[in-house]
Amino acid sequence: MSKQYEIPVGAQHISLLEPLHFKFTTENEKIISTAANVYYVHRGIEQACCSKFKFRQVSFVVGRVCGLCSISHTTAYSQVAEKLLNLEIPRRAKYLRMLVIELDRIHSHLLCLIHVSENAGFEALFMKTMQYREFSMELLEAICGNRIQYDFSIVGGVARDLKLPVAHEVVGRLKRFKPELDELMDIFMHNWTLSLKNKGSGKITRETAMRLNVVGPFARAAGLAIDVRNETEDLLPWKEVGFEMITGEDGDVHARNIVRLKEIYVSINIIENIINGLPESELVTETKAFPDGEAVVRLEAPRGELFYYAKGNKTQVLERLKIKAPTFSNIAGMVEGFTGNEYGSVPAIIASYDPCLSCTAR
Amino acid sequence: MNKTNGMKTFLKALGNLVKKPVTVKYPFEQTYIPDDYRGLIEFDESLCIWCRRCEMVCPPGAIVFSQDMEGKHTYHYNRAVCIYCTECVRTCPKEGAIYQTAQPASCALKAENINNGWNALFEEALKSRAAYAAEKKRLAAEKAQAAKKDSALTIKQQGKCTNSP
Amino acid sequence: MKKILTSPENLKADIRQFYNETQHHFIVMNAVEMGEQMEIQWFFCDYAHPAEMTCFYMQIPPGTLIPTITGVVSSAWVAEAELSDLMNVDIENTEKGFVLEPDSEAGPLRKKK
Numbered sequence: 001m002s003k004q005y006e007i008p009v010g011a012q013h014i015s016l017l018e019p020l021h022f023k024f025t026t027e028n029e030k031i032i033s034t035a036a037n038v039y040y041v042h043r044g045i046e047q048a049c050c051s052k053f054k055f056r057q058v059s060f061v062v063g064r065v066c067g068l069c070s071i072s073h074t075t076a077y078s079q080v081a082e083k084l085l086n087l088e089i090p091r092r093a094k095y096l097r098m099l100v101i102e103l104d105r106i107h108s109h110l111l112c113l114i115h116v117s118e119n120a121g122f123e124a125l126f127m128k129t130m131q132y133r134e135f136s137m138e139l140l141e142a143i144c145g146n147r148i149q150y151d152f153s154i155v156g157g158v159a160r161d162l163k164l165p166v167a168h169e170v171v172g173r174l175k176r177f178k179p180e181l182d183e184l185m186d187i188f189m190h191n192w193t194l195s196l197k198n199k200g201s202g203k204i205t206r207e208t209a210m211r212l213n214v215v216g217p218f219a220r221a222a223g224l225a226i227d228v229r230n231e232t233e234d235l236l237p238w239k240e241v242g243f244e245m246i247t248g249e250d251g252d253v254h255a256r257n258i259v260r261l262k263e264i265y266v267s268i269n270i271i272e273n274i275i276n277g278l279p280e281s282e283l284v285t286e287t288k289a290f291p292d293g294e295a296v297v298r299l300e301a302p303r304g305e306l307f308y309y310a311k312g313n314k315t316q317v318l319e320r321l322k323i324k325a326p327t328f329s330n331i332a333g334m335v336e337g338f339t340g341n342e343y344g345s346v347p348a349i350i351a352s353y354d355p356c357l358s359c360t361a362r
Numbered sequence: 363m364n365k366t367n368g369m370k371t372f373l374k375a376l377g378n379l380v381k382k383p384v385t386v387k388y389p390f391e392q393t394y395i396p397d398d399y400r401g402l403i404e405f406d407e408s409l410c411i412w413c414r415r416c417e418m419v420c421p422p423g424a425i426v427f428s429q430d431m432e433g434k435h436t437y438h439y440n441r442a443v444c445i446y447c448t449e450c451v452r453t454c455p456k457e458g459a460i461y462q463t464a465q466p467a468s469c470a471l472k473a474e475n476i477n478n479g480w481n482a483l484f485e486e487a488l489k490s491r492a493a494y495a496a497e498k499k500r501l502a503a504e505k506a507q508a509a510k511k512d513s514a515l516t517i518k519q520q521g522k523c524t525n526s527p
Numbered sequence: 528m529k530k531i532l533t534s535p536e537n538l539k540a541d542i543r544q545f546y547n548e549t550q551h552h553f554i555v556m557n558a559v560e561m562g563e564q565m566e567i568q569w570f571f572c573d574y575a576h577p578a579e580m581t582c583f584y585m586q587i588p589p590g591t592l593i594p595t596i597t598g599v600v601s602s603a604w605v606a607e608a609e610l611s612d613l614m615n616v617d618i619e620n621t622e623k624g625f626v627l628e629p630d631s632e633a634g635p636l637r638k639k640k
Contacts, residue, residue, distance in 0.1 A: 057421040145400035231578035324555040332602035
């Protein structure tokens, strides 16, 4: 038996963007086992939502759980609160929510690809993708009025309307983005240096993904067709606006990149369909009721399935709110995915998991 | 990599030398701000009906009303605590009393003591309102007492009147 | 959502009978305080369209030892570790200290009496 070494990575590390700690047991550069610690940023948001804030204010609080998927959190909370209030929201509000979720998915997926290319040591691609991503941030700012914290969904509908010049701008910018995305697809598919780091590393099989209940692009790249947009349509009509399931086969870093890039094409398609067929209606359904009973909601955030549980007691303040972020489900799979890889490819693998620790620890 | 492809890359690299940078030189150039940017919240005192709904809905507590002993309200707003969610504008029953501009907020400075100063002001404002309410209650009670005394006096007088032949 | 009542004794058998790796996925565990009792919930969802959710729940007094389901659902250890730290519930084979620092307050998400 050769000598084993324990190498810690994190919570502060040059290749980590989030406070995350892994302890690798290696044997000649090869990882044998991994232990993870993900909770460095517990902020007690669930407790604040159930004690300090009124239920209408909570949709702004949960937006602060995560900066990247803030719209997914606010929308999921708004939906669960609407279930507690027995509220049907206007059609236009549903479509606008989907529009912003998909634009958010584009920028989040591109950010993940940026991290993968940077952590694999490809700085030029990092800069290029960052440049191409800027359009989505500006569009989100034009639609929601804010660059990061959108505060777009509120209990009962959406806060702002999509104005006609902004809609034209969205369509025009997406059209200009498509050739850029083709270029990125070509680089991520065929670039030889990038494939050295990406192909075959961080591999996870479909069976393992199933056994460990992995969600999101991480699971889809391994061939496990799990997407909330494919499974429920009672809250947001995803199939109507042209959702398609994208799955990969290999389950390695390369497959994850390709799944993300292909999902951006689907998102662009969805956004164009929404803008072309946006129904006219009110934006908000008003109610004076208080939340009562318990309800659950699932929503597909950029990183996978987001789950909200809420319980009301006919007062302004909720009894209990439980948030399950996508990365939380992926921890078990993340730990498994390292086994058998070289220690040198760890940064690229971590980035390809797209972990969001502030979501997980809340 | 073949020869033509290498040539293409070389030409592209040469072209990049004379291309404009994609970044904005921020303090000297203005970055992108959309037309309906969520900027500072403005308040129009002449239209306000002092219902305090904006204060009640504000998630971070960036709006507070204080009250002096004559019952006159004063509006306080903290741009550094505000999250620009527009919830106050949406809930306002009187259109135009509180509204959002596209003006971005300026940076908070240390000299402004924006956190602790605001917390103290918030407490003060709540206290001032409680003091006014207590004063009002005391006055009302005094008035009621006086009215009671008055009515008792009249009854007494009436009783005197009826008793005397 | 289907809600199925279970008990600390029957939990493992119930989950083993219900859970099929290729059909369901485990979402998360949750605890809700209901006066004196505490309700512990296990959420599952299937891969079909339309997906149906199943919730196993039990009502126990705080301090009862809850059996672990990691023998059936291997990824459940994350949810169990989180719940035992944040809600201060005792779960079999789960040590406290995964989620919070050792010197932090026990069960920060519990209601303050």
